[in-house]
Amino acid sequence: ESVIAAVRNGEVDIGVAFTSSPDPDVRQTLRLRDPLFAIMSAGYPASKHRRLSLSDTLAYPIAIPRKHFGIRTLLDTRCRTAQLTMKPTLETNSIEALRGFARLGCGITYLPRLSVKREIEAGQVVAIPLTDRDLQQATVDVCVLKGRTLPAAAKGFLNHLHATLPTQR
8 A cells, every 4th residue: 555655646656566456546557466375484394285275374373464565455354254363473564574484484474476486496485375265366566657757767667577577477
């Protein structure tokens, strides 16, 4: 929500948000499907599973973002609909802290694959698909203010994002 507000208020030229809510003043130039995965170290006990439900993961220590994050909104919504209770070991406003929690084998966190691409490629973590349908609907959205002419550098960066981000998920 804060990313969309920053774009709307002209504080930033380009916003990258996770599962953003529609805003009449903000245009999504790119929307990538990037579902949430259960992220954990390669040797973690649950890492042997091919798929997990959110409910399955709650038997382990978990790390989640604070309430203003799109990831947390999705998790809270799923918990309400499935009548689940999360008791996080770590609640933070830092995606890096969530990655570190998983990478160090402290437990499980929930992130889109794009957020942990380097750690996956380095074999530091695994990303186990979550079976919960509503957690599979997550997106990464690249947003700009409708009608705004972007400065050359911002336009170049936007073009770079369009050229390099995966369009098929």
